[in-house]
Amino acid sequence: IFQGIYTILAIIVGGLWSYMLYVRRRQRYPRANLSHALAHRALVGNKVLLHVRVSIFNPGEVLLTLRKGEVWIQQILPVTPQLMAHIEAGNDPVIEGRREVDWPLICSRSTNLEENRLELEPGETHSIDYDFIIEKHIRCIEIYSVYWSGMRTKHDLVWNLVTIHDLNYADN
Numbered sequence: 477i478f479q480g481i482y483t484i485l486a487i488i489v490g491g492l493w494s495y496m497l498y499v500r501r502r503q504r505y506p507r508a509n510l511s512h513a514l515a516h517r518a519l520v521g522n523k524v525l526l527h528v529r530v531s532i533f534n535p536g537e538v539l540l541t542l543r544k545g546e547v548w549i550q551q552i553l554p555v556t557p558q559l560m561a562h563i564e565a566g567n568d569p570v571i572e573g574r575r576e577v578d579w580p581l582i583c584s585r586s587t588n589l590e591e592n593r594l595e596l597e598p599g600e601t602h603s604i605d606y607d608f609i610i611e612k613h614i615r616c617i618e619i620y621s622v623y624w625s626g627m628r629t630k631h632d633l634v635w636n637l638v639t640i641h642d643l644n645y646a647d648n
Contacts, residue, residue, distance in 0.1 A: 508532055510532055510623065512529070518612060522612040525607060531603045537598050544587060548619075549618070554614070590626065
């Protein structure tokens with residue numbers, strides 16, 4: 477009789493422990509933290525190599541699968557003549573209904589991650605490197621990165637990061 481009672485208690489305690497450990501703490505959707513690391517070097521003539529490393533960290537407790545990513549570079553300085561005229565005329569450079577200035581696009585790169593299936597376990601980090609060739613007269617840029625989850629849900633899970641970077645050159 478006592479053995480049966482202890483067995484039932486052990487099953488109940490094990491079930492409660494499993495529930496608390498795996499169900500209560502387990503998240504339903506993955507999370508991601510992005511960070512940028514940037515380097516630039518003057519090339520020949522008026523060209524500059526801009527190297528962007530996007531690091532993706534999975535701080536959650538669920539497997540993070542990414543299906544695609546994009547990085548684009550936008551010019552802030554020098555301000556284009558069209559945008560400068562708009563600002564000098566007293567107009568708001570932020571389009572109505574938006575939150576940011578629509579800076580001119582310099583270049584962009586897309587990464588299809590479905591073919592090579594990028595998966596990050598909880599606590600894992602992965603970096604993706606991008607090279608861009610830009611004009612040397614550009615002094616300040618905005619780097620925008622966005623990544624989409626491979627998890628099929630009603631709404632896409634998307635993570636993004638915006639970084640502003642000044643381009644200073646030792647030879648000027």
